[in-house]
Amino acid sequence: MKISDIRRLIPAAGLKEYWYPALKLGSVGHKPVGRKLLGEDIVFFRGKSGEVVALANACPHRGGSLMEGDCHYAGTVACPYHGWVFDEDGECVAVLSEGPDSRIPGRVRARKFPTKAVGDLLFVWLGDGQPVPIEHDVPPEMFEGGDMMVFTAITHWPINWRVALENSLDSHVMYVHRNALIQLKDPIVQFGPIGNRARTLPGKACIGYMPSVPKPGREYYPKLDGWWPKREWRRLWLWAFRWNLSNVVKGWSDYPPFNGDEEWDMHTSLDGKRVRAGGHHLPSMFRFDFGKHMLTRICVPIDEANTQIVYYHAVRRSGAMGRALHRLYYYGFYRWAMYGNFSKQDLKVMATQRFDTPEHLSATDAEVAGWRQLLLKARGMPGHTATPPGGDESVPRAAAK
Numbered sequence: 526m527k528i529s530d531i532r533r534l535i536p537a538a539g540l541k542e543y544w545y546p547a548l549k550l551g552s553v554g555h556k557p558v559g560r561k562l563l564g565e566d567i568v569f570f571r572g573k574s575g576e577v578v579a580l581a582n583a584c585p586h587r588g589g590s591l592m593e594g595d596c597h598y599a600g601t602v603a604c605p606y607h608g609w610v611f612d613e614d615g616e617c618v619a620v621l622s623e624g625p626d627s628r629i630p631g632r633v634r635a636r637k638f639p640t641k642a643v644g645d646l647l648f649v650w651l652g653d654g655q656p657v658p659i660e661h662d663v664p665p666e667m668f669e670g671g672d673m674m675v676f677t678a679i680t681h682w683p684i685n686w687r688v689a690l691e692n693s694l695d696s697h698v699m700y701v702h703r704n705a706l707i708q709l710k711d712p713i714v715q716f717g718p719i720g721n722r723a724r725t726l727p728g729k730a731c732i733g734y735m736p737s738v739p740k741p742g743r744e745y746y747p748k749l750d751g752w753w754p755k756r757e758w759r760r761l762w763l764w765a766f767r768w769n770l771s772n773v774v775k776g777w778s779d780y781p782p783f784n785g786d787e788e789w790d791m792h793t794s795l796d797g798k799r800v801r802a803g804g805h806h807l808p809s810m811f812r813f814d815f816g817k818h819m820l821t822r823i824c825v826p827i828d829e830a831n832t833q834i835v836y837y838h839a840v841r842r843s844g845a846m847g848r849a850l851h852r853l854y855y856y857g858f859y860r861w862a863m864y865g866n867f868s869k870q871d872l873k874v875m876a877t878q879r880f881d882t883p884e885h886l887s888a889t890d891a892e893v894a895g896w897r898q899l900l901l902k903a904r905g906m907p908g909h910t911a912t913p914p915g916g917d918e919s920v921p922r923a924a925a926k
Contacts, residue, residue: 591604682834821836
């Protein structure tokens with residue numbers, strides 16, 4: 526099968542047999558909160574113990590929207606239409622429009638979705654199969670604690686998740702982001718594939734994307750009789766940005782590198798040496814090892830036209846001063862520069878991109894090819910069981926709370 530032909534097999538609404546980050550725990554208070562994920566409308570509310578639970582949003586009575594209802598009683602949500610009240614297990618426990626003697630309670634249930642709280646995020650399982658241990662689908666730094674600092678952010682992109690994910694797979698960085706603030710502060714680096722093809726860890730991840738050229742953007746193009754656009758202007762910006770908050774933070778801090786299993790840390794070997802690299806992890810995750818921190822971007826399908834983007838920024842920092850400085854760097858510079866300025870440049874390009882036109886792939890699309898081939902063996906894809914017996918193989922990690 527041709528690489529381009531795999532596109533039509535990838536579900537437009539996403540792969541359901543995985544754990545996905547749904548929302549920040551702090552966004553759920555005393556009222557129900559609604560989200561659409563993978564085409565499913567879901568209502569989130571707090572159970573009696575305070576933990577956030579998830580039910581199918583459509584009331585089993587006549588389809589009223591539970592997310593528009595109220596939490597009149599602890600650990601329950603009431604439909605705004607006829608007052609059917611459901612507890613945290615999805616069981617109807619009262620019908621306010623019929624009174625205490627209603628015969629409905631105990632006979633009707635709303636579908637409950639498994640949830641897990643990890644850090645400041647709530648993860649939800651929307652598949653039909655038995656949930657795998659969440660450690661299979663969530664990076665290990667989310668469970669580490671101690672000196673590990675993980676900053677999370679959530680935003681919305683009005684594009685399909687497949688387009689959003691493949692954006693992080695190729696050499697567009699040096700062109701699309703040539704004027705991004707976070708690029709102007711450092712010498713621009715070209716990114717490309719490692720070798721002729723991505724290295725695949727079946728059913729888990731593919732790794733094949735790394736910095737390659739230290740000083741691109743200064744080349745002469747004979748057929749165009751011209752140089753890289755605005756190269757002298759960019760050199761001026763590099764000089765102007767040689768001092769910035771991130772360099773101050775790095776100068777005051779010692780960031781231990783990420784060292785761990787290949788599946789999650791995205792490192793690889795080149796000429797016998799360990800080098801930082803990037804790659805993809807099922808179901809819809811891109812990770813890049815920046816040496817001092819790990820960036821993760823998860824493309825959570827909302828529906829066929831919208832995607833929820835969830836970012837993890839992880840770094841190991843010890844000591845009050847080091848942690849305070851990095852927090853200042855993240856909130857004072859990095860969050861806006863990466864998730865705002867940088868990512869909005871991606872969105873501007875992708876908003877008009879087609880996913881169904883004929884393709885002519887080049888050598889720099891090796892990671893795209895590896896990712897699409899990896900998807901063929903994803904949980905729930907044709908020919909693969911929704912949840913393998915015993916789950917996936919993985920490195921044992923601390924259990925989620």
